[in-house]
Every structure is written in C-alpha cells, then in structure tokens.
Amino acid sequence: MTTGTPRGLSPVRERLPNGATVIARPSRETPAATIVVSLPAGAAADPPGLDGTAHFLSRMIDRGTGSRSGDEIADLLDGRGVSLTVSATRHSFVVSCTCLSEDFPVILPVLADVTRNPSLPEGDLETRRGEIVTAIRQDQDNPAMVAVEEELALLYPGGHPYGRRVKGSLDSVGRIDRQALEAFRQARFSPAGLVVVVVGDVEAPRVLDEVGRAFGDWTGGPVDPVAVAPPPPPDGRRLETFPMADKAQADIAYGFNTIARRDPAYYALLLMNNVLGEYALGGRLGDSIRERQGMAYYVFSAFEPNLGEGPLVIRAGVNPSNVDRAVASIDEEVRRMAGEGVTAAELASSKQYLVGSMPRMLETHAGIAAFLLSCEQFGLGMDHDVRLPGLLSGVTLDEVNAAARRFLAPERATVTVAGPGEPRGVS
Amino acid sequence: MGDALPLRTAVLDNGLTVLVQEVHAAPLASVWCWYKVGSRDEAAGLTGISHWVEHMNFKGTTHIPRERIKGIIEEFGGSWNGYTWIDQTTYLETATRDALDRMLFIEAERMANGLYDPDECESERTVIISELQGSENDPDQLLEIEVNAAAFKAHPYGHPTIGWLPDLRRMTRDDLYAHYRRYYVPNNATLVVVGDVETDDAIDRVRRRFGEIAPGEVPERRITAEPDQLGERRVVVRKEGTTAYLKVAFHAPAATDDDFFPMLVVDAVLTGAKGVNLWASFRTPPPQRSARLYRALVEGRLASAVSGGLMPTADPYLYTVSVTAREGAPREAVERATVAELDRLAREGISAGELEKARNQLRARLVFESDSVTNIAHQLGYFETVASAGLYLSIGDRIRAVSREHVARAAARVLRPANRTVGWFEPLPRGESGDGGLA
Numbered sequence: 001m002t003t004g005t006p007r008g009l010s011p012v013r014e015r016l017p018n019g020a021t022v023i024a025r026p027s028r029e030t031p032a033a034t035i036v037v038s039l040p041a042g043a044a045a046d047p048p049g050l051d052g053t054a055h056f057l058s059r060m061i062d063r064g065t066g067s068r069s070g071d072e073i074a075d076l077l078d079g080r081g082v083s084l085t086v087s088a089t090r091h092s093f094v095v096s097c098t099c100l101s102e103d104f105p106v107i108l109p110v111l112a113d114v115t116r117n118p119s120l121p122e123g124d125l126e127t128r129r130g131e132i133v134t135a136i137r138q139d140q141d142n143p144a145m146v147a148v149e150e151e152l153a154l155l156y157p158g159g160h161p162y163g164r165r166v167k168g169s170l171d172s173v174g175r176i177d178r179q180a181l182e183a184f185r186q187a188r189f190s191p192a193g194l195v196v197v198v199v200g201d202v203e204a205p206r207v208l209d210e211v212g213r214a215f216g217d218w219t220g221g222p223v224d225p226v227a228v229a230p231p232p233p234p235d236g237r238r239l240e241t242f243p244m245a246d247k248a249q250a251d252i253a254y255g256f257n258t259i260a261r262r263d264p265a266y267y268a269l270l271l272m273n274n275v276l277g278e279y280a281l282g283g284r285l286g287d288s289i290r291e292r293q294g295m296a297y298y299v300f301s302a303f304e305p306n307l308g309e310g311p312l313v314i315r316a317g318v319n320p321s322n323v324d325r326a327v328a329s330i331d332e333e334v335r336r337m338a339g340e341g342v343t344a345a346e347l348a349s350s351k352q353y354l355v356g357s358m359p360r361m362l363e364t365h366a367g368i369a370a371f372l373l374s375c376e377q378f379g380l381g382m383d384h385d386v387r388l389p390g391l392l393s394g395v396t397l398d399e400v401n402a403a404a405r406r407f408l409a410p411e412r413a414t415v416t417v418a419g420p421g422e423p424r425g426v427s
Numbered sequence: 428m429g430d431a432l433p434l435r436t437a438v439l440d441n442g443l444t445v446l447v448q449e450v451h452a453a454p455l456a457s458v459w460c461w462y463k464v465g466s467r468d469e470a471a472g473l474t475g476i477s478h479w480v481e482h483m484n485f486k487g488t489t490h491i492p493r494e495r496i497k498g499i500i501e502e503f504g505g506s507w508n509g510y511t512w513i514d515q516t517t518y519l520e521t522a523t524r525d526a527l528d529r530m531l532f533i534e535a536e537r538m539a540n541g542l543y544d545p546d547e548c549e550s551e552r553t554v555i556i557s558e559l560q561g562s563e564n565d566p567d568q569l570l571e572i573e574v575n576a577a578a579f580k581a582h583p584y585g586h587p588t589i590g591w592l593p594d595l596r597r598m599t600r601d602d603l604y605a606h607y608r609r610y611y612v613p614n615n616a617t618l619v620v621v622g623d624v625e626t627d628d629a630i631d632r633v634r635r636r637f638g639e640i641a642p643g644e645v646p647e648r649r650i651t652a653e654p655d656q657l658g659e660r661r662v663v664v665r666k667e668g669t670t671a672y673l674k675v676a677f678h679a680p681a682a683t684d685d686d687f688f689p690m691l692v693v694d695a696v697l698t699g700a701k702g703v704n705l706w707a708s709f710r711t712p713p714p715q716r717s718a719r720l721y722r723a724l725v726e727g728r729l730a731s732a733v734s735g736g737l738m739p740t741a742d743p744y745l746y747t748v749s750v751t752a753r754e755g756a757p758r759e760a761v762e763r764a765t766v767a768e769l770d771r772l773a774r775e776g777i778s779a780g781e782l783e784k785a786r787n788q789l790r791a792r793l794v795f796e797s798d799s800v801t802n803i804a805h806q807l808g809y810f811e812t813v814a815s816a817g818l819y820l821s822i823g824d825r826i827r828a829v830s831r832e833h834v835a836r837a838a839a840r841v842l843r844p845a846n847r848t849v850g851w852f853e854p855l856p857r858g859e860s861g862d863g864g865l866a
Contacts, residue, residue, distance in 0.1 A: 249557065357506070
C-alpha cells in the first residue's frame, strides 16, 4: 500500500526571537496557499461569567484595525476571492484562509494586522452580538445541537471548560462588552503562543521572511496554559431528555469522558473507536442500527481527546418511537465492545484504513496545514506523519481491548435525547 | 492542480463515456461513476426513487456481499460516497493509486449486479424516512422544500430529491429494481478517473471491467418544461421554532444558457462568489463582506446570515437567496431590504469595479475548488452529466468574457418580481402548533 515517502512532509519549523513558531510546507500542487494563524486563546480561557468571550472576539477581530477600517479589509479580501475563517475552539483562537499564491504577500500582513491590532469598533459590537444571539437561538432549535451541548454539560459539570458552550449563553453574551473583549485579547494574544502555518505554492525561505516581517516585531510575554482538571467520574448511568415537540426526529448523544491527546492509550482508543463507530459508515454501531435495523440515517461515534481529557460521544438520529430501541442497541454494542473487545480482523482493517488514509488526509494544502497545526499544538513533532503509521501498526489487540474495558460501560454512560417526546429524569 | 495533462475522453463500444485526467501531485486516484438520472426523471408516485436506488447500491452486489461493500475500499485507506440530486446520481471512491482496479470493480458491480434483496429494501425504507425527518428538523431545509415546490408547478425539479413521504411509504422493491435496471446502463453513464494514473492503462482497465456490460435502451426523457411564471408566488411555513428564515427564489438559466455565467457574476455581487463545485464550494464561506446583500442585511442589522445559490443544471433551475433573520428584526423590513437590493441590481446592473471583483473571486474560487483529485473528478463528471466536460474546461474563458451589459441583461431577465417565489419560515413559540397541516 502506498503511504507516501519516507521523508514525509518535512516542513520547515522555526522559532522567531519573540517566541512565535513558524511552520512552512511548500507545495506546488495548486497555485494557492493556506495560511493558519493560531493563538492559545480558546473558549477554555473565557473569564468566569463571561462564557462566549473568545467566540465573540472571533466575530469582531477582523472588523477593523488601527490602520484599516472594516470596509477596507473587506474590500481587500473580497477583491481577491479570500474569506477569512475565524474560530474559537476549546483551546485555540484560529484565523485562517486560502488565497492565490500571488496574493500571499498582500494577505499575510492583513492576517497579522487583524491579529495584532484589532480596533474592535464599538459600532460593530451590537451588530455582532445580534448575530451571536441569533446563532444561539438557532442552536436551541436544533435537536442534534441540544443533545450534544447537554451531553457535554453533564459529562463536564461545574463550569468545566469542556462543558461550557463555546458561543456562551444568551445571558453571558449580553454581558460581554468591548472592555471584556480587549482584556481577553490583552491576556491571551502574544507572540509567545503564536503559531503560523503556511502550506502552498510559496517557498519556505519566503514564508519565513514574510512571517518574520509581519509578526517579528510583536512583543509580549508568555501566556499561561489553561488548566483542565479531570471531570468528576459519573455516579452511574444518567439519561436526560429535552422535549422539542414540533420536531420530526429525535437526536441521541451517548458518551463518556476519556483521555487527553498525549495519553499513552491514545492510539489504542483511536483504533477502538474506529471499529465501534467509524469504519465503513459507523462501524459496529452503523452495522447494527442503520444497516441491520434500519433505524437511523446517521449513527457514529466521535473520539475527541484534547489538551485535557476529552469525550467519546456516540450520536444517532432516530424516529421518536425508536429512541428506547436505539439506546438499547447502543448499550448492547458498548457492552459487547467492553466485554469481548475487537477481533484481530477488525483491528487489522482499522489499522489499514487509518494508515492508508494518510495520503488523502495530506493531499490538500488545508489538510496539511490542519495536520501540522495539531502536531504543533499537541507536541507530536514535525515528523509525526512519518511516525504515525508505525504508532498505529504497533498497537496490540490487548491494548485496544484494555482501552475498551477502561472507558466503555453502559452503566456509566451519560445519555441525552432531544426531540419529540415526554421529559424523563435520571434513570 | 499544477502541470496536469490534457483530459482524455473515450467512449466504449457499449456507450460508456470515460474521462481520464492524470494528476500526479499525490499517490491517489479518484473514480466517479455518474448516471444521467435524478429526481427530474421521477414520475408521480415514485418521487425519491433515484435517491433510494442510490442507497440500495450500497447494499451488496453479486460479487460483493452487503457487509463488504462499505469496507472494501477503506482497506486501502479510501473514502467512498454517493449522492443524488435533480439531474444526476453519482458514486465515488478516492484511495491510493494501487486501489484503482478495485475501485473500477466496485463501480462495474454497481452498474450491473446490484442485489436488491427485498429485506434490505424494507430496512432501507426507514433509513431514508429517518434522513427525511432529520432534514425536516432544520427549518431552513423545510422552507427550501416548500419554496421549490411552489416555484415549479410543472417541471419535476419541484419535488424534493429525497421524495415525498407518502411515496417513500408506498414504493416497492420492484419499483426500485425497475428504476435501477432502466437507468444503470453504460450508455447512460460517465466513468471518471483522475489522479496518479497512466491514461492508456486506466482506459484499458476500464474497458476490462466495463466492456462486457450490455448497453440498454437509453430512456427518453419526457419532461414538461416549466411554463413562464406569471406572478410572484408566496409560501409561509409556520412551525415551532426560534428563528425566521426568508428565501427568494427566481427561475434561473440552465448551465448551457448564455446567461448562466453572467448570473454567477450577479450572485457574486449580491452574496459573494461560491464557485460551481457542488461537492466542495460550500465548505468554505464565500468572500462576501463587501457584497451588496451582506452590507444591506447583515451590516444593516436585519439578518445574521445571507447566501445565494446558483448551480449549473441541465434544465432551468433556481437562483435562491437565503436569509436568516436576525433575532428581533421585523420580517417586513428584512424582506423589503432584500427585495430592494435585488430590484436595484435588475434595474441598474453592476459597476465596472464590481465586475472586476466578481471575476477575481470566481477565478480564485475555481482554483480553490479544484485542489484535490476528488474535486477535479467531481467537476468533470458533473459537467459531463448536466452539460458537457467541455463546458467545465471553458469556465475560465466564459467568466472573463462576461460584460457589464450581459450581466444587466441577465439580471433584468431573471430578477423580475413576476419570476420570484418568496418563502418565509415563521417561528411559533414553543407549544403553539402551526397551520400548515391537517395532522
């Protein structure tokens, strides 16, 4: 099987004197470049009582700088077919875009400008607040979103950073003012935590040169990492329903807390999850609930380890009359996985899939940039693409099955259901 | 992608069109098999059958048991999928180049040897109804279905690709199998291979896998052309919800109409250019901060989002502007501002600066949406199915050739009040039921 060259991506990684990290990976496959600018300023760092600050800032940051108005930035980007994607994840604040490579020297300074010198215009504040409020209201009307958000709130209680909504609540967003955004930015935006990844049709020395020019004179001290404590273990099984009478379908989330990305059990759990809820359209869960029982259009499990311990959440959308049957089927597959583990053939297939999918994952500029950023953020090394096949291949059946036993148990599952139906309490 | 060799087209003796494009950037190959059958080919009582047939074509063939068909390409690290829309049904695999023969084998099996086990057909019925109900949970999708149905009173583009629920409940295994046998013939299909392959070798492999499949009678399409719309139509969906949504849809030119590319420019000016890749374009937001409708609605604090949708289609379809009303914004004001911008463009056309910006945006989006063997293969097959692969290859020239005058003509033709259907989703507070149904 082809898995790429032994040399792998071989990106250039340099540290600027101000502490910023630059990663450049030239690729001439399309005459374009993907630029990703990341700062350690995600929602986990939201101040107490002001959930949604990082997200609010992501809506505001490109609306003007000390030297450019919001309209000027819009005209400059739109005229080149470029749209910035600005997002706040749990731990990161990320500004990214793809541009034609001929536009790279113009676009990179704009990204630097909005990151370093946002003016956060007061006049935009209420416009953006209205958009966020509308988005939160849309989420409240989306059963899949309600099920997942409530699942995370139960798995990570007491204000845990992974249990809070990234967008915040209607209340907290109502309280965020310009001062709060500016204070957050001052505290979390610094070259010491900055990572800039450029993948595309631009030579590495030029990337280093341009990034140095755009960010090299930025000064600032270190940014404290956000401590993420392990959540309390669940007392037992929990099941909560969230009635949404006028909807056609019910959405189920069924999950557990698991591990951090750097946990030694990571690769075993990744493979176990692939067998359980990913391989060939939903793994064992897909085979049972979609293929054999015809109950759901979608069913899968998502494993999301992070800097702290992250969740494994099984999700399905089913007819309201099938909720109990679907949850029982998930219970059965979870119990079977914990009790019997995976088979040698299943493990071999999942290994082949995950190793064999790497050329596809690393085909596009955006795919390579996302991979390299995660390597940097989790400290995996710039040769991780070369080592990954070996790390996956080396996982044993015993390790996978030990991971399944350690994390999966229906009696410890946290289950949320949103959609038509009567409310039910803890069971 | 850089340094690509010319596209090679071949037609096998059985009528199968084969398109091969070498791209050697990564050790990958993408195979797509396209059928000229979609929801526009569905008669009353059988709406949704093309999409259901697509689902059945992942349920096993004579030589690939059901439990193997979804994993067979993942062993090569590959991805696979399929979709059905108004003009087309298509299937794809993208995997390492050494899986090329296996990908071709899967598609040949799918064309000729689908099992259509009666129990599997029944089991899939509820999966598809679940898919339908999942989409109904989204008020925006619910509204889209109602607006499209109101916009078309004769042409089958008016019914949803997933079908109407009563048809999904009644359709039989024999209906599905007859539809499959009628349309899944080599002379109604296009097989596309893009990637790290050698063209002659790829065509030989295609011939070995598909050459023995017998051609069929290519079904004659007898489709009612949509008569001119004579006046504005309106549809209002009232249902429990939190947010109001507006759609304004106009009958729009087909892919081969001279006005299609000028209308892409119109959309770029109104909502930012998306490009023309149904598979990839909508995954990244359009450059729209300076677009007319964004400035009027989002910056005007009337909407939280606005988008435009215009896709190349075989027959005239729709250009649809979709607006998410901002919490608390008066609906009348949202609609008034939306329509005012549409009317202004129809009346006054666009400026030279706007034309240049739209061209630049489209040029960039065409590069961005062709960044993988999967995306290139999609575009070749898509255009060959709804129009011709040649049209795809000429897009850059056609966009460069668009003039302000042509944009003005196209906008005046399309963005007319009598040509539009206006749809609203009006959210009702929790506990209140709508007036939209008898149930």
